Amino acid sequence: MENLLRDGDYVPNGFGGFTRLYGTQEVLARALFRLTCRRGSFPFLPELGSRLQELGREKPSAREAAAKIFCASALRDMELEVDDVRLTQLPDGHARMEVWLTVQDEKQALEVRI
Template sequence: MDTALKNGDFLLGPNGRPKQISGEQELLQRAAIRLKIPLGSFVYDPQLGSRLHELKADGSGLNEKAFTMAQEALRSLPQITVESVACTGNPPCAVVIRLCCGAEKSEIEVKL
């Protein structure tokens, strides 16, 4: 069980207290955290994060590179499947990643 996050803060439930999540929602939240944090920037766990922030608009294959980087970041969460990746903007200003975990789906935007 974990506390739900929204926009970098705790998500409050109807009772005004932090909302608790578990199961597939918790796994998707963990995936979002791993994708949004640059790899090596979290001092307590340098293996946490993704290399998505290293993406450069240097030709073709950008979506494929981002797909591989997303899969690498989520290797420790085998329950999560990366369904698709789309780089937006020119140069890429963001990467939109569609994830699946059981019956739950999520779309994560990583700003570069």
């Protein structure tokens, strides 16, 4: 059981508690957390997180392949599989990444802003 996070804050449920996630939604929330936090940012969990912030160092033609490798590395301890990654460059210099996953035999998608 996981609490829903939105913009770094827990989402209230209207009854004095927080919105809970279960099943596939819980797994996706954990995956999104691992993809958005930088690897090495937690001193006692140095392997937690991803290296997606390093994509800017890659040649533009190699970024999608590198993103897929970085995602698979960040999510390797979870019970899911990274099927595909699509990057879209945004006008503000950031990128939007769609990650297609197989979670409990279901195809799911996550969107991450880099």
